[in-house]
Structure formats: C-alpha cells, structure tokens
Amino acid sequence: MTQLTPIAPERLDRLADVAVRVGLNLQPGQDLLLTAPAEALPFVRRIAAHAYRAGAGLVTPILSDAEIARARFRDAPDASFDKAPDWLYRGMAEAFSENTARMAIVGEDPMMLAGEDPEKVARANKATSLAYRPALEKIAGFDINWTLAAYPGAAWAARVFPDLPEVEAQARLAEAIFAASRLDGDDPVAAWSAHNADLRARTEWLNGKQFAALHFTGPGTDLTVGLADGHEWHGGASTAKNGVTCNPNIPTEEVFTTPHAQRVEGHVRATKPLSHQGTLIEEIAVRFEAGRIVEAHATKGETVLQKVLDSDEGARRLGEVALVPHSSPISQSGLLFYNTLFDENAACHIALGQCYSKCFRGGADLSPEQIAAQGGNSSIIHIDWMIGSAETDIDGIREDGSRVPVFRKGEWA
Amino acid sequence: MTQLTPIAPERLDRLADVAVRVGLNLQPGQDLLLTAPAEALPFVRRIAAHAYRAGAGLVTPILSDAEIARARFRDAPDASFDKAPDWLYRGMAEAFSENTARMAIVGEDPMMLAGEDPEKVARANKATSLAYRPALEKIAGFDINWTLAAYPGAAWAARVFPDLPEVEAQARLAEAIFAASRLDGDDPVAAWSAHNADLRARTEWLNGKQFAALHFTGPGTDLTVGLADGHEWHGGASTAKNGVTCNPNIPTEEVFTTPHAQRVEGHVRATKPLSHQGTLIEEIAVRFEAGRIVEAHATKGETVLQKVLDSDEGARRLGEVALVPHSSPISQSGLLFYNTLFDENAACHIALGQCYSKCFRGGADLSPEQIAAQGGNSSIIHIDWMIGSAETDIDGIREDGSRVPVFRKGEWA
Ligand SMILES: [Zn+2]
Ligand SMILES: [Zn+2]
Ligand SMILES: [Zn+2]
Ligand SMILES: [Zn+2]
Structure with a gap:
C-alpha cells in the first residue's frame, strides 16, 4: 500500500x-x-x-x-x-x-x-x-x-x-x-535576504518622512490613524534586545509601526473575516473617537468581538498599523486563509491592544511609562485585523498638515 | 477503505x-x-x-x-x-x-x-x-x-x-x-474495589507483624533488607495528603514499604531486565554493606547503571521493597513488558533512591529529618528493579530474631 x-x-x-x-x-x-x-x-x-x-x-x-x-x-x-x-x-x-x-x-x-x-x-x-x-x-x-x-x-x-x-x-x-514562505527558489535563505532588503527600503522611506498620521480611505472607511511620538517603522528582519536579528513572521510582507493610542479618529470596515482563537468574526465595522473604539459591530461573532473589546482599557485602542500592498504574493494567491499570519500579509491592517516597544526610536531603552507617554498602547491582547483592499488609498499627514500619497488603489504610491 | x-x-x-x-x-x-x-x-x-x-x-x-x-x-x-x-x-x-x-x-x-x-x-x-x-x-x-x-x-x-x-x-x-488493568469484567470499578480490599488484607497482616527485616533467598540472591523504624506497608488505594484516595498505579499488584537505608546486607541478582529511560540494563547483580551498594554489575547497560548509582549519595541505597506473588496476573501472562509499571507488578522488587514518606506511620506529619532518622532514604532517583521469581523465599525477621515465613517458592506462605 x-x-x-x-x-x-x-x-x-x-x-x-x-x-x-x-x-x-x-x-x-x-x-x-x-x-x-x-x-x-x-x-x-x-x-x-x-x-x-x-x-x-x-x-x-x-x-x-x-x-x-x-x-x-x-x-x-x-x-x-x-x-x-x-x-x-x-x-x-x-x-x-x-x-x-x-x-x-x-x-x-x-x-x-x-x-x-x-x-x-x-x-x-x-x-x-x-x-x-x-x-x-x-x-x-x-x-x-x-x-x-x-x-x-x-x-x-x-x-x-x-x-x-x-x-x-x-x-x-x-x-x-x-x-x-519563499521556499520555491534554489536558495531560500538568499531569497529572504533580498526580501528583507526590500522591506528595509520601505521602512527607511517611511522613517525619513516621520508622518504625524496616516489617513485611510476606501469603501466603508475614513480613518485617521495618528502615529506615536518617536514611532519607528519596522518590517522583515529585526534585532531583538538579546542582540539576535530574526524574522518574527514566516511569511511576512508588512511594514508596521505604533499608532498613537489617543489619536485615532473616524470609522473603518474590515476587508477580511478575522479568525480569533477558534471563532470567526465577520465584517467588523468600528468607529474611533480620540483613539478609542466607541462603536463596534460585526455580522457574525459580534459577542466574541464585544468581549474582546472589554478585555481591558487598552483593548479598544490600537497597538499597530501595518502597510501591505494589494499585489503582495499572498494577496495575489487569491486565498482567504482565515489565519492572521497569512491574511495580515495580504492587506493593510491594524491591531487592537498591546504595541511593540521596538516600534519606537530607541525603544529598547524606554520604560513602559515613557512608551505610554509617547502614545504606545498597553493591553493583554494584540489582535490584527485587515482593513486594506484594492481600493485603499492612504495619505501620510505631516506635522504641518501637508499630505504625501503613500498608497493609491491598494499599491505603494 | x-x-x-x-x-x-x-x-x-x-x-x-x-x-x-x-x-x-x-x-x-x-x-x-x-x-x-x-x-x-x-x-x-x-x-x-x-x-x-x-x-x-x-x-x-x-x-x-x-x-x-x-x-x-x-x-x-x-x-x-x-x-x-x-x-x-x-x-x-x-x-x-x-x-x-x-x-x-x-x-x-x-x-x-x-x-x-x-x-x-x-x-x-x-x-x-x-x-x-x-x-x-x-x-x-x-x-x-x-x-x-x-x-x-x-x-x-x-x-x-x-x-x-x-x-x-x-x-x-x-x-x-x-x-x-482489570477492564475485562462488567464493572471495572467494582473489580478495583475488590482488588484493593485484597491488597489491604495483605498490608494489614504485614503491618501487624512489624518485622525488623525481610530475608530474601533465591538463585544468586541472599539479601537481608532491614525495614525502616515505624515503617508502614501500603498497596492499592491510598490517601494523599490532600485527602483524596487514589490508585497511584494502574495496574498494581504490589504491597510495599520503606527499607532502612543503613540496614541492607548481602547480594541480590535481578530476575528481569530493567528498562531505564530508554536503555536496557540486563542481569543486574549488586552487593550491599550497611545499606549501601558497594559492588554492582550488569551484563548490558552497566555504564548507565554505574552513572545511576553515582547520581547522589542516596542512589546506592534502597527507598522501597515490594512483594508481588509469582502468581500475579501480570506475571502469569508470561510477558516481559520492559516497562516498570508492568514488570514491577509481576515480581518482588526493590527500588534504589527516594523513599515514599507515606510508608511510615503518621508519615504525612513527619519532617524530612525525622524520616531520615527512622531510616528513610532520600535521592533524586527512584528506580524499581525486579528480584522475585518462582524460586524466591522470604522470611520476616522479628526484633527478637525469630522468623516467620512470608513467601515460599514465589507465593505468599
Ligand atoms: Zn502586523
Ligand atoms: Zn500584529
Ligand atoms: Zn514498587
Ligand atoms: Zn517504586
């Protein structure tokens, strides 16, 4: 047999x-x-x-x-x-x-x-x-x-x-x-080096801009995500406090940073269902005021969503904003994986809850109090959900109010 | 299919x-x-x-x-x-x-x-x-x-x-x-109650005798195992310090108690191979003086055996002696399981290392120092090995030196 x-x-x-x-x-x-x-x-x-x-x-x-x-x-x-x-x-x-x-x-x-x-x-x-x-x-x-x-x-x-x-x-x-996971070529390790270099070029551009906020628009979405003071963009390979440079996600297509926990305004509609610890939450739509979710709905799994939002004070605020072009290989596979590791790498996304301290300049040396003072959120949860699609436009907003196109129709502008 | x-x-x-x-x-x-x-x-x-x-x-x-x-x-x-x-x-x-x-x-x-x-x-x-x-x-x-x-x-x-x-x-x-594991009848729980009652009758008889020592004889074996002061025999169901009565081994056929760590004399030959953490130790033969193994051999796995004996001071002394008749159902299956849970329930055995504090009268209230003073051994290991066969005779020796037959030809006398 x-x-x-x-x-x-x-x-x-x-x-x-x-x-x-x-x-x-x-x-x-x-x-x-x-x-x-x-x-x-x-x-x-x-x-x-x-x-x-x-x-x-x-x-x-x-x-x-x-x-x-x-x-x-x-x-x-x-x-x-x-x-x-x-x-x-x-x-x-x-x-x-x-x-x-x-x-x-x-x-x-x-x-x-x-x-x-x-x-x-x-x-x-x-x-x-x-x-x-x-x-x-x-x-x-x-x-x-x-x-x-x-x-x-x-x-x-x-x-x-x-x-x-x-x-x-x-x-x-x-x-x-x-x-x-980029195993298809002859040398996956070399393929990962090249991919990490691409992601690094994106983060360097974004870090050079030091936007005060990102403005997302698309069907059902008009959302301004203020960025934390002293935020830093990361993507791909990254160095932990123990000095080891690793890739925390295999696969990964995102560049991401820390939003300001008090400076998110407007409404946003999810573009993919979210699988959260064994249940599916569909068509999430929420409204933010001063960084806090004040209204939330889902066509399926709303009970679990509401419980998630009630986990603690930080659960209603953002800990991450991430940019992924609609042309990412995972997105182009056309598959819905019902798994955040894949679906978050197919679309721009935001995360409720805990922020990553590395997404601050000199973050390794900042105390939790300093991170909070700069707008970093804190929570027992960290849940990514997808808000990007082929129709997503994003503007970077500078301190002086001027705007720079970041995404147009789901792609890097 | x-x-x-x-x-x-x-x-x-x-x-x-x-x-x-x-x-x-x-x-x-x-x-x-x-x-x-x-x-x-x-x-x-x-x-x-x-x-x-x-x-x-x-x-x-x-x-x-x-x-x-x-x-x-x-x-x-x-x-x-x-x-x-x-x-x-x-x-x-x-x-x-x-x-x-x-x-x-x-x-x-x-x-x-x-x-x-x-x-x-x-x-x-x-x-x-x-x-x-x-x-x-x-x-x-x-x-x-x-x-x-x-x-x-x-x-x-x-x-x-x-x-x-x-x-x-x-x-x-x-x-x-x-x-x-006594699953064969209509009511395994009732079968376990009956079996526990049988084991209890044996432990009550032995506890009534309060032997100072047991004398094992058989091919390659002439061993006197002094019993700890205030030792108590246990077998089958037993009550933990949290008040719950449980059966620590499924299956179990043994009654057992604590030897005196300083009062074991003579030589003994194993009657079954011992599987210890993934290696097989065959034909163990050891000699005790004043409770301590002073000579040890095995035809296979002797290196592992010697390392085990060198684990700590208590590894060369006994922490358990257990009686199992040769007619036990597991023994009668004729199988060698290479697994202590089964093989120890097919033959009388002794264990190197740590003793069980419950095998003392009022053991739950004794301090480690009191247990040691009464002859209880202490070690990081507890390893049972089989010394009983159809040819095993055991005498119980009283404080006054008089003898009581306990086993003859591998069976309760
Ligand atoms: Zn992410
Ligand atoms: Zn995330
Ligand atoms: Zn035993
Ligand atoms: Zn044992």
Missing part, C-alpha cells in the same frame, strides 16, 4: 530549516521553546533536528490539540472557563527571561471553537490572555528572538479549500504556505 | 474512565496535569473527556516524542546533555502545590535511546532528575492524588512481541494492558 503524503517531506524539511535559520536565527547554545498543534508533529520533528544542528541547547515542544480543547467546551464545569494553566505560562516567561528563543507553529482549524458557546469562548480567551501576559510582555518587548511559522493542518486546509477532498486540500494549502 | 484499528476504541475509553475515576479519583474543580507520549493522543483525548465529566477545572497535557528525543542525541552539541527544561518542571511543582492532580501515561519504546551514547544518556537523565526534583518531592511525599497508566505504543509493542506484525503486536499489547 502506498500512503498518500499530502505534504512533501523535503519541502517541510526546508521550511523547518528556514524557520530555524531565518525565522529565529537560533544561536549556538540557545534553548528553544516551541508551541504547535500535535498534528504538526512531523514538522516539529524537523524543526527540532534543524535547531539541534544549529547548536540548540534544548528544544522543548509544547503540543496542543483541538479535540481536547473542544472536550473542555463540551464537558467541563462552568468554573473551568475562567481558568488557564498559569504555572505553564509563568514558566514560559521564565524561560524567555533566561534567553530561550520562541517559535510558535500555527495550523489548527481556524473555526475550531465556532460551534461553542461564545460567552465561554470569550471567558476562556480572557483567562488565557491574563495568564499569558508575563510571557507576552517579553515577546512584545522583543526581549528574545522569536518567530511564527505555519503547518498545513487538515482541518485548516478544509476551511481554505472547502470543495476539495481532504488530502488534496492539504496538499494545496501546503503549496500555498511553501510559496508564501 | 476500512482502517485497521489495533486498539479497540471502546476499551481505550473504558481505561480512560478507570484511570480518571479509580486511578486519580479526580475531584470536582481539581485541575489535571497529564504527561504522555504524543502517540498516545487518542487516549489522552478520552482521558480529557472523562476528566472534564468528572468536573475537572482544567486539563493540561504535556506531550513528548521519541523522535525529538533522539534528534537531540543525534544532533545536539555536547553541552545540551547537562540541560533540562527547569522552567517546565518548576511549573509542574507549582501546579502540584496548587492541588493539581497528576497523571502520567507510559507507552514509549523502552529501548528508545538504546543506540545512543550511554555517557550522554546518563548525563541527560541526571540533569532531568535534578530539574524534576521539586516536582518529584510532591509526588513522593504524596501531596496530591496521582496515577500512572499505560498506552500500547507501537514501538513498545514491537519490543514485547518482536515476532508479530506491528498492528497485531499493538493489538496484543493493548489486550495485555486492558486485562492487567
């Missing part, structure tokens, strides 16, 4: 190599903490092998499982939904403090919890966010090199290609992931 | 139910920390479902993988082998402090690391033991309800049934596990 292998093993191995060398730039002797769906075990094994070859001290995988997550929603007592494994997340934060690198593999069903009680989903998400906060602070503060990469899980593939048989769907999703 | 299912799903579900209700006696609202090989995921899912139905607060599985463990030995730099994920084990100890119950699923290849450098294996084991110590203390001290249960992993099955095709080997191992 020949077993169908929907995911070419040598390509998976290559992605593991890129994730370790380009994504993490794992250093000799450095430990690695790896989270992944249990289904991604074949990928995790290849990552572990490449990590050890790169000189890893110790690779510790923490595997999760969608069916166990669903067993909880099906059978657990009500009090369960305000709990999270604090001891595990505290331990992760300790590991990061000891210079352990972090890789997260995404690949689970984006609608994993779509059939569950949205109140319970929201409570469980909040409990997790609170417990994870000490670890998230070290990731958001870029204390250590980290990266996200993707494995083409079967249930995820079925969402992206609902009309294909399972094996074919998984094969197609695998190819889409491999292409977006 | 019909898929061959080597492990009957409804029996696996029943074992999960017994592990949760009899093994752990999980309490409503109690969290559960579960370690298992990733291969056992179908079992872990059933355990999670039963745990939540029993009212679990949160079930947190930590899955391991043999291939990732081997990748380390194949590719990691030398310094890796003195490392362990301290942050994870510290977290586990914290979870136990917060009354989280503990289940461990065994099922990996007992010779997983047999092909690796024994020096590295020994170093890695020692690093793990040291890191795990805070958690082990809470298990050995019986702070919380815990249990071990087994999943018939494919590589393990191939070791037990080397001549059978993989699927058949796994099916046979599954049946052996299910039978030993």
